[in-house]
Amino acid sequence: MIYLDYSATTPIGFEVLDTYNRTSKDFFGNPNSLHELGTKARNLMNSATKQIAEIFNIQDTEITYTNGATASNNLALIGIAMKYHQKGKHIIVSKLEHPSIYAICDYLSSIGFEISYVNNDHEGLIDFDDLKNLIREDTILVSICAVNSETGVRQPLKMIRQIIKKENPNTIIHSDMTQGVGKVSVNLHDVDLATFTSHKIYGPKGIGLLYKNNNINITPILYGSGKSNILNPGTPPVPLIVAFSKALRLATVDLEKRERFVERLNQKIVDALSKYEGVMINKTKYSIPHILNISLRNIKSETFLHALEEYEVYLSTNTACSSGNTSTSIMAIYDDKVRASSTLRISLSHLTTTDEINKFINYFDQIYRKLSGLHNTNE
Amino acid sequence: MEKVILIKYGELSTKKANINYFLAKLKDNILIALKDYDVKIEYDLGRMFIHTNDFSNVLKVIQNIFGIHEFCIAYLIKSIEFKEVTKNIINLLKETTFKTFKVETKRSNKKINNTSVELSKMLGGEILKNIPNLKVDVNNPDLLLNVEYRLNNTLIYYETLPGLGGYPVGTLGKGLLMLSGGIDSPVAGYLAIKRGVKLEAIYFESPPHTSNEAKNKVFKLSRKLALYNNDINVHIINFTAIQEAIYKNIPHEYLITIMRRMMYRISAIIANRRNCKVLINGESIGQVASQTLTSMSAINEAVKIPVIRPVACFDKLEIIEIAKQIDTYETSILPYEDCCTIFVPKHPVINPDLKKCLEYEKLIPYEELIYNAIKNHEIIKITKEEINEYSDLL
16 A cells, blocks of 8 residues: 555554553543542643643643544634624635635624635745735634645745734734644744644544634633533543644654655655646645645546555545545646646655655556546546 | 853851861762763862763753852863963953953962952953953943962853852751641742751641542642752651541631641651651741641640741742742642641631640540551652653653
């Protein structure tokens, strides 16, 4: 098997799974219980949270666990909208967001919020002038992802923060950092709220978190009992939390070294695929090396995906979460419908080997020769 | 030229006949605190030097050691020749940013012909000649350059940091701290350590009325004190039987008074066994009913051992300030029941009568209860290192 879909999800790390299993077995107490088993589970959970806070250089009280990135995005956007609707109903998002952000925005729009979509340039970078112009007195929130999930374009959040806060110091900034963490360094102090999920960093599925700066208040969207966090009531999933913490620790060591390695793999693919007339490389100077997007001129990407599957090679057409549609991100960057309608996303990891990439290039060649000419997406 | 850490003693230097004892203890304490680092220590009556390659970590540890008045990075030049010394100093200062300076010279080597004042002037002149755009400012210089001509070498330094002061831990013997988990007793302990007292601690628990969490809180506080105390032994006394006997048999307005008298008695026995010369606690005059002067007097009567109350005359806010400084405050305010907060009478006596105390005490077989509590007591050594028991999972 050659797995090249690490941006869709990652295999759980062996040590992380071991932590999950042992925590499930030895720390099964409800962390809300007063007795010793509860205390044990709570102390372990608190240590795990403290570790995450230290890694991100934030307070442990600024962490709310959720069941993943979509839940974190919901809590952030709806929580802010509900809290600040009396101050304004204007929200700005980029055109490079994860589909879940657009789904939430559609909902907020249906209940009276106004959503603006900030432009980006042809390198994928947020158009700073457009952003400046869009911000108004009633802009309560701007949400811009750290790294775009389809093209890997990374946004300069520090600069974006400066622009936003200069125009309106009350505007709150949220960033979906799901595709950034564990691949490149992320700075939570560039934003007020940030979304993370565990399964993209070799952690278990079903656990994510929302960072919320302690100076910001949001309205809960879930109500219940439990003492650990008012924003996420109920019994905390201790094994998931502890495993998430461990995965995060393991994913954030040697970041630069791993990034350089992945960059070499990425370049190898780019060099090989650039030779084909029918392949367009959707890589800008702001793309991180872990995500490589290409468009096929005359072959349906889905056909290509299934052909690769025959060789046990796994990757995505645009993103796993929006497969089947025209890629909004490619459209936003290249404004080219043909290019946006047949994309493949190759996502790499430090676990990917050079041998895997050589084989992939070889299979790609065989399939390309076979399929080119048979299909024409322009028909 | 060798880079070293220089330690100045301050108050210690007022000790005359005993100074060697104090300095040897200080050296031992520093070596224990730095046991994880590769260091060598040498000292004389005026100065102590730490030779190491790990300056940033060693400096961090030094900050928490009592008996150090000031410390700094210093440079030892293996020469007392003016030219050689000057050359080294100028090279060093060229890498430092400052606009005004002053030179202060000491000359313990009286074989050098020039006086200290002359040496300062000569050196100042050389510095002005060799580094552009500098001025001398004798009143408020950016950089105060200290130069000490010693027997075979010259010591220079220009940036000193304040140490914790006080006496080296252990130089004044041992004391037993009555540690409750509140805000005051850790501060009292810290202040006693500062005066050279090596602490042991005693904690009274009343399971199931008090929880394991309350005990863990005390361990956490002990860990903070262990930082200054070179580890700390904590004596855990199961107080349940005594407390229940008091509650059942003694008029409730005297609950706290009698309970405190029992705690004092147990503490005095433990102190005696462990060679602790005094009891130390966090009582503060007037803070609660058991801390009025009459109460303190009635309670204190139960023991002969001296009781030191370092925060007796501090306002609560002053105590809190120190608690924050030593990082015990956040732990102290965690809301767990301790021995003194369970079984609190509605109207505790403010001016207890000693005669009544003695009379009421006869209502319970306290000597036997105390004997049992001490017989079964547990001693736990708390180190300054936070042990993360979950590290293999995380």
